[in-house]
Amino acid sequence: MLRVLKRLTLLLLALVAIGAAAFYVLYFHRAALPPAPPHARVAPVIARLPGLAACWVETGKTFSRFSIGMTAGSILVRHPAGDLLIDTGNSSHFRQDVSAYPFWLRWKLQSLAGQLNPEVPLPDLLRRIGEDPARLRWAILSHVHLDHAGGLMDLPRLPVLMTHEELQFANNPEIQAKGYVLAAYTKTLPQPGAPTLQFEPKAYEIFDESADLYKDGSVVAVPLRGHTPGSVGIFVNLSPTRRFFYVGDSVDDERGFEERVGKPLLLRDSDNDPALANQLVSRLSQLHEKVPGLTIIPAHGRSAYKKFFLGGPLSCVSGQ
Ligand SMILES: [Zn+2]
Missing domain, CATH: 1.20.5 (Single alpha-helices involved in coiled-coils or other helix-helix interfaces)
Structure with a gap:
């Protein structure tokens, strides 16, 4: 016995x-990653624009009491020429949206992205900070995964800025079958043959191409191919010294670029090109070393948001 x-x-x-x-x-x-090949920096000249501000519109969060807390949602950029949403978080009907998938896939999506479902739909949160969702000019997606594009289902008819590569990726049935991209969400996106975001061969910081959305240097997108083929990062320059760089899921949290380490295995599952995704983490690490004053914000890295938006969720930072 x-x-x-x-x-x-x-x-x-x-x-x-x-x-x-x-x-x-x-x-x-x-895993520790090798350094990125050296790349010259082209420092931008940044003008101070009256009326420019950015607001953190958090729609979902998890483990928020700990430093590893994750977040999802949107950043609103208030611009005199029309306001912009950067990413949109999960749809407020997430469970319903993924219900057509087989059990295991549904379970995976619900236990990963589904942890960040909105308690309050994005349009209602926008109204809480005085923004009329009907008056938004456009949205830009860091990439088309369901936890970034889903909120568009609550904001139909909003024009979306996206690259050709990302539109092709979003409309690929093989990619949709894996569950990170939902076929139902493509109806909120531009037509597959009509990309709305194109880069110019104009170097910006340590990137070779860029797209200046308002043509005034305030919001500049750069390609961040790796996590998905058309992933982009967005620089928001509220003033010459108050700047952030939203990098979507190119890196999962600050440790990635501060210590130059890859993502944990669980999160690498959603990287479309894992080798390229790792190279990009090293690249972001190089940017962090070269431009220490720039706040790099990973889409789900809650502590990075808190460093820039000192008032927490639903607070705004202006350039003045
Ligand atoms: Zn994500």
């Missing part, structure tokens, strides 16, 4: 050890 008990205890301990190791590898282990 005692021997059986001893064996059972050993078995239980072994199972706990295996479980802990698997948890560590899935969630916490991050």
Whole structure:
């Protein structure tokens, strides 16, 4: 009897050890990455624009009491020439939207992106900060995954800025079958043959191409191919010194570019080109070294938002 008990205890301990190791590898282990090849910096000249402001519109969060807390939602850029939304978080009908997928896929989506579902729909949160959703000029998506494009389902008819590569990716049935891109969401996007965002061969910071959305240097998009083929990053320059760079899911949190380490295994699952995605993390790390005053904001990295938006969710920062 005692021997059986001893064996059972050993078995239980072994199972706990295996479980802990698997948890560590899935969630916490991050590989050190080699540095990116040196790249010259083209520092932009930034004008101070009256009326420019950015607001953090958080629609979903998880583990928010801890430093590893994650967030999802949108950043609103108030601009005299018309306001812009950067990403839109999950749809307020997320569960319904993923219900057509087979059980395992549905379970995966619900236990990853589904943790960041909105309690209050994005248009209502916008109204809380005095923004009329009907008066928005446009939205730009860092990429088309469901936890970034879903909120567009609550804002139909809003023009969306997207590259040709990302539109092709969004409309690819093989990609849709994997679940990170929902076919139903493509109706909120531009027509597949009509990209609305094109880059010019004009260097910006350490990137070779850029698109100056308002033609005044306030909001500048650059390609960040890797996580998806048409992922983009968005520089928002509220003043010469008050700037942030929203990088979508190119990096998952600040540790990625501060320590130059890859994403944990669980998050690498959604990288369309894992090798390119890793190179991009090294690139962002180089940018962080070269431009320490620039706040890099990963889409889900809650602590990075808190450093820029000192008033927390639903607060705004102006350039004045
Ligand atoms: Zn995401």
